[in-house]
Amino acid sequence: PPGSGKEGNNPEQMFAIGYSACFDGALGAVKQMEKAKFDSTTQIEVDLLQGEGHDYKLAAKIHVIGENTELSADEFQQLVEKAHQICPYSKATRGNINVEVTSEVK
Known part of the structure; x- marks a missing residue:
């Protein structure tokens, strides 16, 4: 549980891994x-946000780093956005949590 001091991953980390x-x-x-x-x-990165009282919500930040490509940053971002449209986790969370999608090309 959060704040327990015990080793292991919290639910937000487990969600981010999946x-x-x-x-x-x-x-x-x-x-x-x-x-x-x-x-x-x-x-x-998945964050647990607390509103008033016990009004908890999740928020996610997706960041994809592209390498070894001739794609421009804009072209790569378009592919990342397409992935966001077909990803089952993205579909499951769409309209339920705030999800920010960014990328960069190195």
């Missing part, structure tokens, strides 16, 4: 469909 794996798979599908060439790292 979401990252799922999103990375969706990005792989987009990569194949678009015949794009790039390597990528998907990072997802």
Whole structure:
């Protein structure tokens, strides 16, 4: 439990781990469909937000780093957005939590 001092992952971290794996798979599908060439790292941070009383909500930040590609930053972001449209986790959270999607090309 939060604040227990015990080792392990909290629920937000576990959700981020699953979401990252799922999103990375969706990005792989987009990569194949678009015949794009790039390597990528998907990072997802999930935060637990507390409103008044016990009104808890989640928020997620997805950031994808593209490497070894000739794609522009804008082109890469478009592929990341396509992955966000087909990712099952993104579909499940759409309209339920705030999700910010960013990317960069190194």
